[in-house]
Structures are given as C-alpha cells and as structure tokens.
Amino acid sequence: MNEDRRVRKTKLALKQALLTLLKKKTLGAVTITELVQRADLNRSTFYHHYNNAAELFEEIRSGVLDDLARCYREPYLHVRRLFLDELSASSIQIFEHVYENGGFYTVILDSSTAYDFQLEIQSMIQKITLEELLIDAPPSLNKELYASYHAHAITGMIMDWVRRGFPETPEYMNNQLLAIIRHHPEHPEVSYTASLHRQ
Structure with a gap:
C-alpha cells in the first residue's frame, strides 16, 4: 500500500469514527482519545493530520459540499445544452x-448547525443555477428569484428525505425530482371547493 492510499485509509477511519461518536454526543464533547480508540489508531497519527476534532x-x-456540487452538475457536464x-x-x-x-447528513441535521448547513446547500445550488443554467433565460424571468426557488426546492427534498430516514431509494428520489422538474401543467385541476367542504 503506497503512502497516499495509507493516508486515505487513515483519514477515512477517523472520519467514520467521528461520525459514529457524533450520533451520541456533540462535537465539543468528543475527545481525541475516544476518537482514535474507535478508529483503532494512536494519538500521534491523529495529530499528524489534524489539530483537533x-x-x-x-x-x-467541506468534502461533502464539494461532492454535492459535483453531483448537481453531473447531468450537464458534457453537453452544451440541457434538454429536460x-x-x-x-x-x-x-x-x-x-x-x-x-x-453525515443525519448527524448534521440533529446538530445545532443544521440550519447553517442547509443555507450552505441552498446558496451553493442557487449560485450554480444562476451562473451555469440560466444563460439563455428570457428577459421576463427574474434569474435570481428562479435560482432561489430552485435551490430551496431541491434542498427541501434532500432535508425531508434525510429527516424521514431515507424510506425511498435514491432511484425513486431521482425519478421524482425529474417528474417535478418536468411537471408544468397549463391548466391544473384544483380542489378548492372540496377543501372548503372538509372544513
């Protein structure tokens, strides 16, 4: 095993150990001793890579956010025009x-930083949408509002799915997102009268 693979394996063990510990305690309560014990490493190895938990x-x-951005871009990375x-x-x-x-997502949503992380996802998706997917949007469309709407919708789907414990498969969620994106009825049927009768 070369050094790069060894480093990756070490870091992965530490990351998995930290996420396991965070299911039961806050980040500030995690000690380096219990972290390295769970990762089956020693303290000197930890401090070779990090200063603290x-x-x-x-x-x-940051790695999760970078990978989410990459995955969000994936459908249009190799095309000049995206046809829905x-x-x-x-x-x-x-x-x-x-x-x-x-x-990670489960831990972060149970933490005090859940709202801040959600805003980070929204901001990232909104920025990418605005800068990369609305180049030829019609002048009548407010790009900032559209990007905000789009970012909040996708972030909402992600967070709701995580909070419910991933009851649907990723494939199902992909299909539903695509169906939502394509769903633009010109004359949607409404049930306002029916809802009044239920009150």
Whole structure:
C-alpha cells in the first residue's frame, strides 16, 4: 500500500469514527482519545493530520459540499445544452450522494448547525443555477428569484428525505425530482371547493 492510499485509509477511519461518536454526543464533547480508540489508531497519527476534532469535521463538511456540487452538475457536464425531455433519472446523482453520505447528513441535521448547513446547500445550488443554467433565460424571468426557488426546492427534498430516514431509494428520489422538474401543467385541476367542504 503506497503512502497516499495509507493516508486515505487513515483519514477515512477517523472520519467514520467521528461520525459514529457524533450520533451520541456533540462535537465539543468528543475527545481525541475516544476518537482514535474507535478508529483503532494512536494519538500521534491523529495529530499528524489534524489539530483537533473540529478540524477533522470541517474537512468532512467541506468534502461533502464539494461532492454535492459535483453531483448537481453531473447531468450537464458534457453537453452544451440541457434538454429536460431527454434527461434521464440515472444521470441525476444528488440523491445517491446524499444516501452514500447519510451518516453525515443525519448527524448534521440533529446538530445545532443544521440550519447553517442547509443555507450552505441552498446558496451553493442557487449560485450554480444562476451562473451555469440560466444563460439563455428570457428577459421576463427574474434569474435570481428562479435560482432561489430552485435551490430551496431541491434542498427541501434532500432535508425531508434525510429527516424521514431515507424510506425511498435514491432511484425513486431521482425519478421524482425529474417528474417535478418536468411537471408544468397549463391548466391544473384544483380542489378548492372540496377543501372548503372538509372544513
């Protein structure tokens, strides 16, 4: 095993150990001793890579956000124009990403920083949408409002799915997101009268 692979394996063990500990205690309560014991490493190995548990957690957080951005871009990385009617659910990767990082998302949503992290996701998706997906939007469309609407919708789907414990598969969520994006009825049927009778 070369050094790079050894380092990756060590860091992965530390990250998994930290996320496991965070299921039961706050970040500030995690000690380096219990962290390295759970990772089956020694303290000197930990301090070779990180100064404290907060620094390790920040590496996890930033890595997750970077990977989410990559997955969000995946459907249009290799095309000049994105056609929604030709977009396949299998090309959408954000829910696979969330599921694969489910331990982190579950921990972060149970923490005091849940709201801040949610805002980070919204801001990231909004920025990418505004800068990369609305180039030829009609002048009548307020790009900032559209990007905000889009970012809040996707973030809401992600957070709701995480909070409910991932009851649906990533494939199901991909298909539902695609169906939502494509759903633009010109004359939607409404049930206002029916709702009045139920009151």
